[in-house]
Amino acid sequence: MTHDLQLRIYCTGVGGQGTLLATRLLGEAAMAAGYPVQVAETHGMAQRGGVVESTVVLGSLASPIISLGEADILLGFEILETFRSLNRCHTGSLVVTNTGVNVPYTVATGQSTYPPVAQMLELLQTHSGRLIALDANALAQQAGSALAVNMVLLGALISSGRVPFSVDTITEIIASRTPKAHLESNLRAFHLGREAAALS
Amino acid sequence: MHPLLSGQPGEKRLLLGNEAIVRGALEGGVALATQYPGTPSSEIGDRLYQISRETDLYFEYATNEKVSLEVAAGAAVSGLRVLCAMKHVGVNVAADTLMTLAYSGVKGGLVLVSADDPSLFSSQNEQDNRYYAKLSGLPMLEPASAQEAKEMTTYALTLSEELSLPVILRTTTRLNHSRGVVVLGELKPRVRQGHFAKNPFRYVMVPAVARQAHGILLSQQAKAAEVAETCGLNTVQGNGPWGIVTSGVSAAYVTDAIADLGIGDRVTLLKLGFTHPLPTRLIQNFLTKVEKVLVVEELEPYLEEALRAIAAGLRQPPPIQGKGPGLFSRLFEYHPGLVRQVVASYFGVPYNPPAPLDPAALLGRPLPERPPNLCPGCSHRATYYAVKIALRDLGVEGIFPTDIGCYTLGLLPPLSMGDYLLCMGSSVSTAAGIATATRQKVIAFIGDSTFFHSGIPGLVDAVHNRHNFLLIILDNGTTAMTGHQPHPGVSPPPAGYGGQTIDIHRVVQALGVEQVKLVNPLQYRLTLAAIKEAVAAEGVRVIISRAPCILYMQRLGQKKRAKNFVVGPECRDCRHCLDYFGCPALQPPLEGEGPLVIDANLCNACGFCLQLCQKKAIRAKSASGA
Numbered sequence: 001m002t003h004d005l006q007l008r009i010y011c012t013g014v015g016g017q018g019t020l021l022a023t024r025l026l027g028e029a030a031m032a033a034g035y036p037v038q039v040a041e042t043h044g045m046a047q048r049g050g051v052v053e054s055t056v057v058l059g060s061l062a063s064p065i066i067s068l069g070e071a072d073i074l075l076g077f078e079i080l081e082t083f084r085s086l087n088r089c090h091t092g093s094l095v096v097t098n099t100g101v102n103v104p105y106t107v108a109t110g111q112s113t114y115p116p117v118a119q120m121l122e123l124l125q126t127h128s129g130r131l132i133a134l135d136a137n138a139l140a141q142q143a144g145s146a147l148a149v150n151m152v153l154l155g156a157l158i159s160s161g162r163v164p165f166s167v168d169t170i171t172e173i174i175a176s177r178t179p180k181a182h183l184e185s186n187l188r189a190f191h192l193g194r195e196a197a198a199l200s
Numbered sequence: 201m202h203p204l205l206s207g208q209p210g211e212k213r214l215l216l217g218n219e220a221i222v223r224g225a226l227e228g229g230v231a232l233a234t235q236y237p238g239t240p241s242s243e244i245g246d247r248l249y250q251i252s253r254e255t256d257l258y259f260e261y262a263t264n265e266k267v268s269l270e271v272a273a274g275a276a277v278s279g280l281r282v283l284c285a286m287k288h289v290g291v292n293v294a295a296d297t298l299m300t301l302a303y304s305g306v307k308g309g310l311v312l313v314s315a316d317d318p319s320l321f322s323s324q325n326e327q328d329n330r331y332y333a334k335l336s337g338l339p340m341l342e343p344a345s346a347q348e349a350k351e352m353t354t355y356a357l358t359l360s361e362e363l364s365l366p367v368i369l370r371t372t373t374r375l376n377h378s379r380g381v382v383v384l385g386e387l388k389p390r391v392r393q394g395h396f397a398k399n400p401f402r403y404v405m406v407p408a409v410a411r412q413a414h415g416i417l418l419s420q421q422a423k424a425a426e427v428a429e430t431c432g433l434n435t436v437q438g439n440g441p442w443g444i445v446t447s448g449v450s451a452a453y454v455t456d457a458i459a460d461l462g463i464g465d466r467v468t469l470l471k472l473g474f475t476h477p478l479p480t481r482l483i484q485n486f487l488t489k490v491e492k493v494l495v496v497e498e499l500e501p502y503l504e505e506a507l508r509a510i511a512a513g514l515r516q517p518p519p520i521q522g523k524g525p526g527l528f529s530r531l532f533e534y535h536p537g538l539v540r541q542v543v544a545s546y547f548g549v550p551y552n553p554p555a556p557l558d559p560a561a562l563l564g565r566p567l568p569e570r571p572p573n574l575c576p577g578c579s580h581r582a583t584y585y586a587v588k589i590a591l592r593d594l595g596v597e598g599i600f601p602t603d604i605g606c607y608t609l610g611l612l613p614p615l616s617m618g619d620y621l622l623c624m625g626s627s628v629s630t631a632a633g634i635a636t637a638t639r640q641k642v643i644a645f646i647g648d649s650t651f652f653h654s655g656i657p658g659l660v661d662a663v664h665n666r667h668n669f670l671l672i673i674l675d676n677g678t679t680a681m682t683g684h685q686p687h688p689g690v691s692p693p694p695a696g697y698g699g700q701t702i703d704i705h706r707v708v709q710a711l712g713v714e715q716v717k718l719v720n721p722l723q724y725r726l727t728l729a730a731i732k733e734a735v736a737a738e739g740v741r742v743i744i745s746r747a748p749c750i751l752y753m754q755r756l757g758q759k760k761r762a763k764n765f766v767v768g769p770e771c772r773d774c775r776h777c778l779d780y781f782g783c784p785a786l787q788p789p790l791e792g793e794g795p796l797v798i799d800a801n802l803c804n805a806c807g808f809c810l811q812l813c814q815k816k817a818i819r820a821k822s823a824s825g826a
Contacts, residue, residue, distance in 0.1 A: 014570065015572065024214070024379065027214050027379055028214055031212065031214050031381055036381065037214065037379075037380075037381060038378060038379070038380050038452075039214070039378060039379035039380075040374065040377065040378045040379075041216070041377045041378070041379070042321070042377070043239055043240065043242075043243075043322070043377050048572040048573060048574065048575060048606065048609060048681075049570075049572055049573040049574075049575065049784055050570055050571055050572030050573070051570050060459070061456055061536075062345070062451075062452035062453075062455040062456050063452045063453050063455075063456045063535075063536040064374065064378040064379075064380070064449075064452065065374065065378075065535050065536065066535075066536070067535045067536050067537025067538065068537065068554070068556035069537070069553075069554030069555065069556035069557070070536070070537060070554060080567065080568065080570075081570070083559050083563075083567070084559055084567050085559075086557050086559045086562070087556040087557050087558060087559055088556070089557065090554060103787050103799075104568050104569065104570035105573055105782055105784050106568050106569050106570065106571070107568050108778060108782075108784070108786070108787045108788060109613065109614055109778050109779070109782060110775075110778070110788075111568075111613070112566070112568040112569070113568070114568060115563055115565075115567065115568075119563065120563070123559075123562050123563065127557055127562065146801050
């Protein structure tokens, strides 16, 4: 059991993408691996299609939330939201992001335009320590469930080697904490995420 | 078995602050619990409701917070241990009860959980409910972590019985909605049957009784102050010359700041968990040992002012600071970096804060906003659309007092259906005021749960005083925003729910409203006609717009996601659906021009867009042969 470790993971996405389940699973895995852990969630009004931010903080830290410029890992469920949260990162941060787009209705109604995905990816690459980008929407579909975006991203995150627990730990947590009916597609999505990240 | 009912003492769980409160209540033998749901407190009631289905614990979703606290008070005076949870503004609703309950006291332990919302994540204000402890004279505990939330809830039940006073457990969103590792204790058996021992000259608050009761409250308060001195919830750590005082979740930020800045040997930290009445001697002692003091507390300077008052009695008081320029704000919640920076600057510790990147500057333009929105398939959107078209066709401008619930999101464009909102129930009575003061056409909106919560008295007033407005009751059968809790009009009730359903239509008729109509907003033509008629009429008119919350139906397993609508080539990109309706599933193509697309992952297949498309370009997939 190492308590010297301090790791701040900032997760962001759109209401309905399963960010809360992903953060909770990370928290459970951290606890199972013996680390002190804090998880902060967003509930209530913001969950209705707004931005949902959550955090997982591991190690010798008491605060559950992460200030600007202090996230070691940014886990983004939607590319615009990942880019918006680049202000949470420092020069050594790992960014793991879905390249999939979820159009905000301010864009749909013509009040603003969606920034080019390629440009956002380039800026994320330039201004972080490392970028892992993958089309988690497509991989989730491929795994058999459009709702498994969170599992794809968890797989990609684990594959990075930056979180201190094993594939077995997290797959056991997925198996015990998610509905049996979705287990097969969830695990398939998790492994597709791992493989895609290993290639990225 | 519910997870919060299992687990051996010593076992570790990753619990939400609200779940830790529930576990603490169970370890304290809670027998009865009540709640009107409200973010960030809702999960407390939700878990207790689930647990009540498996045990003899009694739980009810109450009509509003005042009712909730009164049910709790009745049970506590009969000797049961009870918990009553509400959001901060809910305490305003229950305040009338609370102030006199403090006089009459309790027999069984009563814990009132106040869930405050610094930063207004999901609220209409960010009032600091610590002042309710001061105002009522009641003891108050403030946990700083999920583990403390569990322990303090258990302790609060005992303390409440020892002092014969309700105890306030004051929390904030960050505590309620953060998960931390919690070590379980032993579950305590419940005493589920009480006995009301008659004692009218203690419990019936007529002036003669209340005069004595106030004195009793003050003497109990003195006892509470003694407990605060010694109970172990207020701790002093370290013995350096720099004094820091904190409570609640700020304590976590302070702990990290001291470690990050490496100033543990220079600091004396007074961490307060029992924050009303404050431990005066402990604080005096602390103040005589330090050179200067920084108070770290979110929202109002509650501790800071108390410390200054205590320091005034000392011969050489140290300077005490908290709120002010260059220090802390009374606005919004704090975060680790902010606390670190203020601690460093106040005590003169060298520190270079990180310079965060600015994504918009890197991109060279502002990022599109993503405000929350009504869900695809939401019946409220259909009602709003019909009102919008009715007013357009009639050439009338509507003034829209609105209320608290998902439908408040109708405020945002393109719907723009919200002009005035204060609090739960305010739509109805403010509509009366606006209509009386102006000649404008007033159309008020209220949800079904909110109507029962506090809309009914306003409607009674409107009928009695012959007011002139249209009230649209958006009845989706559930308390949707907070997580689909049942309310008195719940429809359909969740499986096994025992509450008797009260029909809003009959309530409105019984109140004497003569112009009342029930519509299904997903039937566009009929709804439009009813709204036009009601807008044109005079007097108190009520339309009940009833269609179930689509998410609730999915949750009950009664509505499968169907994704079989397409936009055909007839779409001329006229944008009527985007400009007037704004369903998130209807989107223009990301690049170039052409027909809109329906995002199959978002579409909930309500079928309303088929009815509104003027080019008849939207149809079911099978019908088009696609």
